[in-house]
Amino acid sequence: MPLPFVSEASCRDDINLKKQSHKARQRYMDPHTGQCTELVVQAVKPASGTNIKQVRITDQTRRIPKLVVSLFRPKSCSMMDVLVFILLWPFRFLICSIHLLIWPLDGLPKGGMGGSIDVTEYPPYLMCYWGHLWAARxxxxxxxxxxxxxxxxxxxxxxxxxxxxxxxxxxxxxxxxxxxxxxxxxxxxxxxxxxxxxxxxxxxxxxxxxxxxxxxxxxxxxxxxxxxxxxxxxxxxxxxxxxxxxxxxxxxxxxxxxxxxxxxxxxxxxxxxxxxxxxxxxxxxxxxxxxxxxxxxxxxxxxxxxxxxxxxxxxxxxxxxxxxxxxxxxxxxxxxxxxxxxxxxxxxxxxxxxxxxxxxxxxxxxxxxxxxxxxxxxxxxxxxxxxxxxxxxxxxxxxxxxxxxxxxxxxxxxxxxxxxxxxxxxxxxxxxxxxxxxxxxxxxxxxxxxDGYRIAERMLSMFPQDIPSTSCWYADDDQYKAQFWDIEPEVQVAGVTDQGALVLDGCRAASIRWKDFPEVGVQTTESGFRQLVAKIAVFGIPGFYAFAVQWIPWLWISPAEVLAIALFGWATILLILGPFMIAYSISGRILFTQPFLVGVKGALKVEEASHYLYRAWLVRPRLAYTTSGSVLAKHAGEGDIREGDRTQYDEVKDLKRDDLYTLIDTSTGTLYYFTANRPPTVCLYTGREGGLGRFVLCSENCTANELHKETVLRMPSQIHRSMRSCGWLAIGCVEE
Incomplete structure (x- = not known):
């Protein structure tokens, strides 16, 4: 939804609450820098001339793992893709070897070293409500x-x-x-x-x-x-x-x-x-x-x-x-x-x-x-x-x-x-x-x-047909057909602002990434001695070459010359075997994935999302459509496995709506389709209903220091444990 034209706006940072000016465009709190940043959205079909900058879909995965995977797996099983795979294989192998020679540290994806990762939380939301309350609990x-x-x-x-x-x-x-x-x-x-x-x-x-x-x-x-x-x-x-x-x-x-x-x-x-x-x-x-x-x-x-x-x-x-x-x-x-x-x-x-x-x-x-x-x-x-x-x-x-x-x-x-x-x-x-x-x-x-009835808290978790532009927490109905008493709140209202926004305490929140697909760390089953040797050996290729080149011109007849030649030969063998050792080191069954919420404007298939997220791994974790997590979800109905219907992509794509978005949760490997007036940048865990958690997706209004409810998704409740608790948050009006 286009924003009204305003030349300049102001907000406060999250550290010393110092005022700062910026362009009046949709912004978000960067979870890595803690600064208010202009929102950039990756889109299936980027459009120019909009109030939000749109870019092509990209990922941050390192080049060598992507090249290695392309050596062992064609894009698809079609005749054309197999033929292209065969023809480009020598060129890709050469490019991969050159990369290993110049920068071997790029040979392993994030989390590949040691088969485990350290980051177990979603990127946090760092801002909190710092204003006065109009009325308090x-x-x-x-x-x-x-x-x-x-x-x-x-x-x-x-x-x-x-x-x-x-x-x-x-x-x-x-x-x-x-x-x-x-x-x-x-x-x-x-x-x-x-x-x-x-x-x-x-x-x-x-x-x-x-x-x-x-x-x-x-x-x-x-x-x-x-x-x-x-x-x-x-x-x-x-x-x-x-x-x-x-x-x-x-x-x-x-x-x-x-x-x-x-x-x-x-x-x-x-x-x-x-x-x-x-x-x-x-x-x-x-x-x-x-x-x-x-x-x-x-x-x-x-x-x-x-x-x-x-x-x-x-x-x-x-x-x-x-x-x-x-x-x-x-x-x-x-x-x-x-x-x-x-x-x-x-x-x-x-x-x-x-x-x-x-x-x-x-x-x-x-x-x-x-x-x-x-x-x-x-x-x-x-x-x-x-x-x-x-x-x-x-x-x-x-x-x-x-x-x-x-x-x-x-x-x-x-x-x-x-x-x-x-x-x-x-x-x-x-x-x-x-x-x-x-x-x-x-x-x-x-x-x-x-407080025993927690009316406002229950309303917050509901998804009405029309979300008010101000006091967006209010709801008379729920598109998921849940009754008011079916929702069990997990937050508490601390007060209300003069503009009618609810100030919440006890929220768990996570930032949604829109600019690209991140490099996702994983934990695999294979972490034995041979894989460790394969990982370390590749890192020594530039050192072996440097040592051999340093000694060969100066020693004509000596044992050192033989050693230098042997090192040069060993480095060459490692360089040839490097892609295969990289492939061996990144193999294994993926047990755990680093949590991320990744957003894309438009409808994206699970195959495409899996390609952007896990193109650096030979064995990709399963990614599936949600069964009942959004109002656009559709259950497969048949079969022994509870899963979303794969035809929901075609149905969503046929809608041809400009307010359609895709959200991928790497923690559970689930893909959601939803509609919203503005791309939501914050995900809040607010309650439970029907065996799933209620997660409110909000856009940020940095000028008013408030969030605005854009949509509500039903996601597995356990993922809230990977969300960091934050301070007071105000759920109120959309930016004007």
Whole structure:
């Protein structure tokens, strides 16, 4: 994907965090130098004029081993390749001998000496996140969210979010007795300081045939109440004013012989701080009510609960599910003078939600008909809440009478993160609402405070159909068809940045090589004395020749002349036998391969990849297509061996996509095809699912010091042991 034209960008290095300027092109952290370097990508068909430099596919294998292998193995078994092999054999033999004479140290590939290698890790990722956190998991961390400026935007310092306790209130919004009237109620951080030192605030109570808003603790404690749920636009757009609507609720209270009720129009706070606290405790309001009354607008057929669009319109609200699922009992009323009727949770779900499977699963679980694993239950709840509408935030777009309510500071539910605040009603720990934050910021905070569910960590390992350009960790679906609870995270979220990026701790990461195929070291089965002699003997060829040439011109008749001639002859024999001894020294079964992740733009066959990686070895290790590691993978299906279908190359090549890439893992000998907007340069191990590891492939945004998720592969979990642990990493936005 082409990047916008920017002449220059700046970033910081990984050592002293000194600023440096560079061209605004895709870059990566070089694992060998620790410097931010311009990305060069090898491609099957290099294209010019792109924002990323593309080059032909090459390898770093030494020349002599490649020539030796070409002496013993034709390119293929076709007649043409065999004929070319025979015709070029003398020329290749001569070139190989000359190389051995000039530079014999080039005679063995990396790892060939001694039959073992020292490097057992993937090239590491050296950069880490060095910026401030907007919100953190630990209260000891400095965060912008808790800084003075942001705190002033939210509320006084006493109204903080619960971090390590579960607060459950017995009545609507409560405050401490020693708080001044203008101070919003504080949220306790320990259970010991909870309900007994609080008194409830604000219920509408009938006293002496007069309805009045009461905040007297002693009086409220003696009254049972019901809560009201309604759709604001239905009430206001139908021509009913607030006063008329309130009168209808009081009439319903008389029908039900109730002397107290909770209605947001009358009972929610007037200041921003009080409104935030009311939203925080909204779940407790509906839990404590004797029943919840669903107020619907007047219908053409008020005797039929299923008539009109009233139920479907009401169910589009974000707060619908918390209101009904947390209630003890449900009732409904159609129109201002309609009778109040009982309705079961299942009946209401049929009226309001139809036959949606996820809504049905949630309702059945809450109704005790089905048992759902808690995380599964919360996952369904998130899905159905996310499909609900959002209250208008722009006063100009709200209905006329809603504008007047907002101007008075009465409307308390206009939050960008409204869906998250509705979802948090079902969690043990909650977060204090903060109007400027986005839903992803709020979701990250909710996930951190409820660590047992690890919502954000699970989302990170999922591969959605569309990866967001910002906050790319967020996911609603998974292209591998895995459910949310199927993923077992292996990382922890330490915090979230002001741009919505997750900061991860405990990551294992590896750099992906794009510029060429490296010289791969191996460990072989053959490491006996004869192979060792063959390896060492080749190194002495230039020395034998140098000694012989030095003494032959000066000694005419002496034993030294005979020795020099013998050395010259021995060196010549070694020179002739050199290619064969090199071939013998690099033979043997390969047991272990140095780990590398190598990327290529375009589709590459396993035969071609094996040729570039192991062209210096007579016995090549097996390289195979992945069976289920990518969304483009295809299982062979038949046979006794679990392996990828070889036809997947033809299918991928026929796609003719410019965003197609090939990844080769030398540790397991597996080839993966995937698509991405930008070539990923970092591979992160983030979790496990279905017997394989979840590996997130990311591109680097050095300017923002963040990574961006490009794709997710399912690779064998054991390879993470060859990845080096790194510091904090931020998974966030793509470079702009």
């Amino acid at each position: 630990s209260q000891k961390e400095y965060t912008v969210f808790e800084s003075g400026e942001e705190r002033r935007k939210r509320a006084p310092s006493r109204a903080v979010s619960v971090a390590n306790s579960i607060t459950r209130l017995l009545r609507p919004r409560q405050k401490r007795k020693d708080d001044p009237p203008s101070m919003a109620p504080a949220i306790t951080s320990t259970p010991e300081s909870a309900p007994h030192s609080f008194y409830p605030s604000r219920l509408v109570i009938l006293r002496d045939d007069v309805w009045e808003i009461c905040d007297d603790h002693e009086k409220i404690a003696r009254h049972h109440y019901f809560a009201v749920t309604y759709r604001q636009s239905d009430i206001l757009e139908s021509g009913r004013g607030e006063d008329e609507f309130i009168a209808s609720i009081r009439s319903a209270a008389s029908q039900c012989e109730m002397k107290a009720y909770w209605l947001d129009l009358e009972c929610m706070g007037n200041t921003d701080e009080e409104k935030h606290l009311d939203v925080y405790q909204l779940a407790d309001i509906y839990r404590g009510a004797e029943f919840t009354l669903v107020a619907l607008p007047k219908s053409d057929d008020p005797t039929n609960a299923q008539s009109g669009e009233a139920w479907s319109n009401w169910s589009d609200r974000v707060w619908t599910l918390p209101e009904i699922l947390l209630s003890k009992e449900l009732r409904y009323m159609v129109g201002p003078k309609g009778p109040v009727a009982m309705v079961t949770l299942r009946e209401l779900a049929v009226f309001a939600y139809g036959h949606d499977s996820e809504e049905a699963a949630v309702v059945n679980a809450c109704g005790g008909m089905d048992r759902l694993y808690q995380l599964e239950h919360l996952t369904f709840l998130k899905a159905v809440i996310w499909r609900r509408g959002i209250a208008p935030q722009d006063p100009e777009k709200a209905p006329p009478k809603a504008q007047s309510r907002q101007s008075k500071g009465i409307d308390s539910l206009s939050y960008e993160a409204e869906k998250v605040y509705a979802l948090m009603a079902f969690f043990e720990h909650r977060i204090m609402p903060f109007p400027p934050e986005s839903d992803l910021h709020a979701l990250a905070r909710l996930s951190m405070i409820n």
